[in-house]
Amino acid sequence: MIARSTLKLAATMALAISLLSLLAMALQYRLVESRLTDATKAALSADLAGYSALYQQRRIIALRQAITDRANTGSELLLLQDRNHIRLAGAEADWPAEIQPQGTNFSSTQAQRFTHQGTEWLGVARTLPGGFPLLVARSLAPVESTLASLRKGMAALSLVLIAAGALIGTLAAKSVMTRITRLNNVADQVASGDLTARLPGPRSLDEFGLLETHVHAMLDRIENLNRATHRLSDTIAHELRTPLNRMMQKLALIEGQPTLAADLKAEMRNAIRVFDSLLDISRAEADQGSGGGLLPVDLSAVAAEVWDLYEPLAEDKGLLCTLQTTPDLHILGDRNLIAQMLANLIDNAIKYCSAGDTLTLTLCQTPEHHRLTLSDTGPGLPPDLRDAAFERFTRAPRDQVRGIKGHGLGLALVRAIAARHGAKLTLPEVENGLTVEMLWPKLMG
């Protein structure tokens, strides 16, 4: 791949330089052309002045003699005729049809351009007193050939200019591209989860070197922040769980109040669950978009395992359960996170449904995705809660009234884990109950 913008810039510059050069050459061309034409005109005037002088002395006889004496060099066209248009002197047998005599003097002011026998001429045609037609012309062929070679030279020069421009443009683009590719590779590595990726080799002392230094400084900062975040969550875990652990050990020493001890233990477990869910959500959100740590996972197998774990619970509650999975659908993922997510979803559905409701887990393949759907015919979501359902600590007031326990983190964790895997999570509109749909990116190859 080539740096398109650099190439475009180089091409524009090469084109501009070529155009300017062409313009300069065109001006020069015009100048040469007019100079050469002027020289031809001057020569013609001199010729005419000479013939005029001879004519003043001895009229037609002198003129005839002079034209006859003039050697035929091919660069002159001379013809003198009598009043019956019979040739008196000159190389031409007949009067050329391309030019007609005008006037009677020897002035060169009304010189005409004409083409005769394939050559361009500049000349004057007169009818001298007494009806003697006279033609005096100078060939423009030398002018034409000079201009033609000038044009050829200019064309060649333009081609060389364009080629040089293109070459320089490509080279510049390639060199820019190599250096940008280096940076892009590092960015890709970082995006795929390797925060320690850095550019190898020394920095150069130019803007690219400066850019690389800045990128490195940014990456160092990201790495430090990330490490600090992880350290913080570990520290929080340690500082919270160590005292809880001491409490737990002391609880075991309390005798005679088993119900109270069990209640306290359950409360502690619940507090830890909330706390773990929050940390799991933050972690999944922090890792979102990076493929780091994800391995090929058989989604069909994980779905079946979690289903298998929860199905008896649902059946005992009187739900009608159906599992429909296409086998061997693979994704890139974290098995434990996916299992946790499915467990949250299914557990949630079982919690809200009542005897007689149906619960269906479907996993199938679409052209682009693996589609996982969990549908139930339970009470569904209150309409005003649909948008906020996946936010942390969202709970429907009716659940609190009905005494359904929860801390409003289950669906938030589901969303974070789906996002971690690049899966699209939606709540399609259904007639009754709740349907959660997830579109998972397929594992290619």
Place this chain on the structure above:
Amino acid sequence: MPAQTDSILIIEDDPETAAAIACEVRALGCTATIVPTLPEGIALSAQDFRVIVLDRMLPGGDGVEAIAKMRSHGARAMILVLSALGRAANRVEGLEKGADDYLPKPFEPEELRARLRALLRRATMQGQDNDLLVFGALEIRMKARTVHINRAHVAVSPKEFELITYFAQNAGQIVTRMQLLENVWHLHFDPGTNVVDVHVGRLRRKLEETGSQAIQTARGEGYIFAPLPPP
């Protein structure tokens, strides 16, 4: 039951926790050696311990990162990581890095005892490859994946078979719900509901219908697989 001489190494920097662990260790009839730092723990790990109880955030580093080092020093003990890093991801990481079991803090004393017993038993059971497990009238055929009671076939689902196999491997000892979830379902998070109870309940009913009271509830702790000897 473990022999009187079995010793357990405790690498734990919190004195209270270390004392609580030591108390459970002694309750199992084993001797406890406590060290508060990782380097000391690594240095001792090659000695003849049956189990090493290993904390993670220790002075001197992360216990899980030191497992490979202990093994290369010649440690043959079963390693139980006991840590405040108790999220599912932490547990999976610990097991992947070579821990034989992973128990998050805060832990219930019964849970720790159950884990230690299972590890002590695993240490002695390693290398045994019995196709037929017989518990009085109850027979489990590993290859055929069948269960019989008094020659009568008990129809169990594949998961129920794994469940009874795990029970059988820990026969006579309490196994906790968390252990079942981790070892039979290979899931390392706390589902919050007692999903496991439903499965155990179903298996238990099947066994009871065929005349075996093998699975008993250990109140507040878990289950115990104690098949009665044949009459």
